[in-house]
Amino acid sequence: MSEGALVTQSPLGAVVVTGICGRLGRELSRVLHRTRKVIGIDRRAFVDPPGDIEHHQLDIRSHKAREVFRHGVAAVVHLGVMHDPHESSVEHHDFNVVGLQKVLEYVDVYKVPKLLLLSSANVYGPRPDNPQLIREDAPLLGAGPFSDIRDLVELDMLVNAFFWRNPGTETVILRPAHILGTVKNAPSNYLRLDVIPTLLGFDPMMQVVHQRDVIAAIELGLRPGVRGIFNIGGPEPLALSKAISVLGRRGVALPHTLAKAAVKNLFRFRLTTFPAPELDFIRYVCMVDDSKAKAELSYAPAYGLEATLRAVDEERWVA
C-alpha cells in the first residue's frame, strides 16, 4: 500500500472522518491513524478506538461540530451517510443532506484543501438498459424507484456542484461497487444469508469490492493533487449465481412478483432490512468501469474474487 509514500510526505495535517463509528469508518481510522492525525465525528460512541484518535461524539448538524473544523484540518472524509431503510425518510433526508451541507460549509469557510465523499455505484441504479460497465459521466438514474438512494444521489450531486464552485478544495467522489467485508451494508448482509433468495430467470453480472480495497482507494484519493469522480470496481465481475456457489450457500429462485410481494410484507413487519425496490439489484446490471481510477489513482484491487466474497463471513468474528 501507499503508506510508505504518505510518511515521507509528512507533515500531513489532520483528517476528519465523519461517520467514523461505522464498520468501514473504524477500519479506515485504523489505517489512517498510522500516518496522520485522525479526528472522528459521529453520533455513536467509538468503542475501543486506537489511542491517538480524537473522537467527538456529536451530530454533524450541531453547532459544536464547527469547532472541530476550526483548527488546521487538512482533509475531510465524509462517510456519514445514513442508510437505514426503517428510519423515517424525513429524518433520513435531514441527516444526510443537512449534514453534508454543514460539512461543505465548514470545508468552504475554513479552506480545507481536500474533501472526499464515499458515494456508491448505486447512484447509477440497476436498469435493464444500463451499459454493462458504466463510466463516471453517466447520468445518475438510481433515484427512480428508490427513496433511499435518492438521498445518496442528492449528496453526490451536491458534492459535484461543490467541486466546480470551489476550485480551492480538491474534491474527490468515489463510487465503489458493492462493498463486501465486515461492513453491514445491504450486499454483505444479503450474501451472509444462509439461503440466498434470487429472482427466477434472472442472473445479473455483479461487481464486488473488498472493504480494504475501498480503504486503499480512499487513501489514494487523499493524496495531494487528486481530484474528480472515480468509479471503484473490484476483481472481475461475476454472475450472481456464481457468487452464491463460491460461498457455498443455497440459492432459492422466486418469481419476481412473488418475491416483491413477500419482501414488501417482510419489510413492513421488520423481518428484513431489504426494501422491495432493492430487488432490482439482483435483477439488472449496475456495474462500473473503473479504468479512470486505475489510470489516474493507480488503484488496483488487492483482493481476488474469492477472498472478496469470503470476506462477508469474517463478520461473525468481529465484535
Place this chain on the structure above:
Amino acid sequence: MQRNALARLSDVAQSTLPFLARVAQAASRAKDELRVRLLGEDFEERVRSLQRRYTTLGGDPFGFDPETARQAAMVVAVFHRLYFRTEVFGIEHVPPGRALLIANHSGQIPIDAAIIGSAMFYDARPPRVTRAMVEKWTATLPFVSAFFSRVGQVVGLQENAMRLLEMGELVLAFPEGMRAISKPFAQRYQLEPFGLGFMRLALRTQTPIVPVAVIGAEEQYLSFGNVEWAARALGLPSFPLVPQLLVPGGAMPLPTKYRLYFGEPMRFYGDPDDDDRIIGDKVWLVQQTINDLLRRGLRERRGVFL
C-alpha cells in the same frame, strides 16, 4: 417345474443378451455418427478454444459462460444442420480480431442471429463467439435475459459494442432493428432503412464491417402484418399476425433452407461524429452490398425449401 422355467430363462438370456448388446452397440454407433454429423469431429476442441480465449481475457464482463454456450450450441446444431440445412458462403471473409457483422433481420423471432452465431461456431476456423446486439427489452424478461447473457448476447448500446470491439470480439448487429423482424410476408427481402449507429461505431473504433445476407429466415413464419395497437397494449415490441400458429405444431418455424452469404470486409474512414447525411452515404453502401448479396442468394436458390 420351477427349475425348468429357470433353465429356459437362462437359455433365452444366453441367446438374446449378445443380440441386445449388438443392438446397443449399433445404437451407440448411430448416436456417435449423428453426433459427428451434427457437431463435427472437433466439437470439444472448438469449445475448448473458446474457453481458452475467455480465460486469457480474464473472464467476460458481459457474462458469457462457455458451458451454457456449449449446450446451446448442441441444440442449435440440430436447427443449423438438420432443420434449416444451412449453407454458408464466404465465411472466410470474416477477419480475425474485431469485426462488425451487419445483417438483414427477419423472421418474427431472431433465429437468424442464432444461425449466424452457429455458423461462426461450427463453420468458421477458428470458431468465434458472435456477440449479437439485442433489444433492451429482452433484459427485462426472466430466463431470456439470463440465457442471452450466458451465450454472449449483449444489450444493444454503443458503449457495450465499443467495449466488445476493444476486446477484439465479433459483434453482430441488425441495423434495421425491430421494424424488420416483424415484417409481413409481402415485404420479404426488402430492406428497411438502416440505422446509422453501427457506422459511427465502426468509424470510431476502425472496425471492418462484414455484410451478411440471410436467406431463408424471411419465409420461416408467414406474417400477414403487425398489429401495432395490440403490441402496445401488451407491451410487446411487435404483434405479428401469423396464421400458422393456429395449426397444431405451427409454432415451429417452417423448415426453409437457410443460406448465409458473408461479403468481403468493408473499411470506412472519416469522422464518426459527421453529419447524418455523410454517415448515411456510407451506410447506404453497406445496405446496397447486403442487397446485392440477397439478390445473388435469391437467384442461386432453387426453392424456399431446397
